[in-house]
Amino acid sequence: AKVWVLRKHFDGFPKESDFEMKEETLPEVKDGEVLLEAIFLSLDPYIRAMSQLIMKEGDVLFGGQVAKVLQSKNPAFPVGCYVTAPCGWRTHTVTNGKAKFSQDMAQVLPDWPKEIPLSLAVSALGMPGLTALYGLEEVMQVKPGEIVLVSAAAGAVGTMVGQICKIKGCKVVGSAGSDDKVAYLKELGFDHAFNYKTIPSLDEALKKASPEGYDCYFENVGGPFFTAALNQMRPGGRIAVCGAISLYNATTPQTCPYPHMTIITRCLRIEGFQANQWPDKDEASIRRLVTWMKEGKLKAKEKITEGFEHTPGAFIRMLKGTDLGKAVVKV
Numbered sequence: 001a002k003v004w005v006l007r008k009h010f011d012g013f014p015k016e017s018d019f020e021m022k023e024e025t026l027p028e029v030k031d032g033e034v035l036l037e038a039i040f041l042s043l044d045p046y047i048r049a050m051s052q053l054i055m056k057e058g059d060v061l062f063g064g065q066v067a068k069v070l071q072s073k074n075p076a077f078p079v080g081c082y083v084t085a086p087c088g089w090r091t092h093t094v095t096n097g098k099a100k101f102s103q104d105m106a107q108v109l110p111d112w113p114k115e116i117p118l119s120l121a122v123s124a125l126g127m128p129g130l131t132a133l134y135g136l137e138e139v140m141q142v143k144p145g146e147i148v149l150v151s152a153a154a155g156a157v158g159t160m161v162g163q164i165c166k167i168k169g170c171k172v173v174g175s176a177g178s179d180d181k182v183a184y185l186k187e188l189g190f191d192h193a194f195n196y197k198t199i200p201s202l203d204e205a206l207k208k209a210s211p212e213g214y215d216c217y218f219e220n221v222g223g224p225f226f227t228a229a230l231n232q233m234r235p236g237g238r239i240a241v242c243g244a245i246s247l248y249n250a251t252t253p254q255t256c257p258y259p260h261m262t263i264i265t266r267c268l269r270i271e272g273f274q275a276n277q278w279p280d281k282d283e284a285s286i287r288r289l290v291t292w293m294k295e296g297k298l299k300a301k302e303k304i305t306e307g308f309e310h311t312p313g314a315f316i317r318m319l320k321g322t323d324l325g326k327a328v329v330k331v
């Protein structure tokens with residue numbers, strides 16, 4: 001088996017030299033265990049955000065994958081079935097189905113529709129899709145007719161936020177870092193989208209996109225964008241704090257002025273959340289997402305990098321926003 005380990009803790013943006021590929025001898029499969037073969041690795045920003053907290057140098061990189069069960073001494077995971085599993089950057093894993101770094105366990109993919117690519121199980125129809133759904137429904141409780149803003153809108157989570165908003169009858173505005181991404185957002189049905197890297201003023205761009213302000217803000221980036229968005233919120237507005245990708249690679253502590261009087265006078269609600277907070281709803285929620293996709297109401301783009309050996313490069317590109325589409329490695 002091959003694994004990628006963290007050779008050196010990241011200092012700013014990860015570099016290829018921070019990673020090292022190693023060979024690993026797999027243990028025998030014991031009672032209760034399975035041997036998994038990775039098919040797709042999911043590359044997500046939380047790997048960077050949490051690396052300092054949960055990894056030490058020499059550890060195997062963590063993260064989700066779609067894998068096939070090659071051997072099984074656990075009846076919950078029959079040979080030949082596909083699972084999503086938090087096994088990290090490994091080609092093969094012997095596991096009892098329990099994750100090391102998260103409360104999530106390996107999950108068998110039930111009756112996966114043949115016409116839907118398996119890789120979407122770690123993308124639009126997996127964790128990022130659930131994040132979008134829960135942020136909108138559980139945290140912000142969006143209602144038809146409301147105006148929703150989402151940052152990092154062309155990403156795995158953001159594209160789902162926008163499309164689900166349209167299903168729910170909301171108006172949705174998105175920001176992204178290239179003109180191609182902005183064009184894609186319009187193709188997906190976003191009412192307005194702008195390139196946050198080329199606008200002269202963020203405040204003006206947010207006002208222009210929705211002169212009447214925003215009822216909900218799905219926050220993915222942090223930093224000055226957060227403050228600018230907060231200033232455009234309507235009374236009674238809700239902000240779901242999902243991520244802060246603009247801060248993950250910062251080398252100096254960032255400060256962000258929170259306009260407290262705006263929060264108070266407009267009675268805003270700001271709430272952080274995690275995708276794994278509603279495990280009892282996951283199965284039914286994934287079924288809803290699959291149905292919407294079959295009905296043509298959801299589309300998903302992926303940036304699939306071929307080859308396990310290219311995983312670090314693909315991860316760095318995802319953090320920089322180089323490519324359009326959810327970052328996945330085909331092992």
Ligand code: NDP
Pocket residue numbers: 044045046049127128131152153154155156157158175176177178181220221241242243244245246247273274275276318319320321322323325326327
């Ligand atoms: P994406 O697929 O959106 O990939 C990351 C994107 O972030 C890049 O494509 C890039 O797009 C954008 N980006 C990078 N640097 C900056 C910056 N400085 N300012 C603004 N945008 C930047 O990732 P995901 O959709 O998977 O994740 C989006 C956010 O959601 C992240 O913050 C992530 O941590 C968070 N998240 C949180 C979860 C939770 O449970 N709370 C679960 C899943 C994700 P661009 O070209 O537009 O700059």
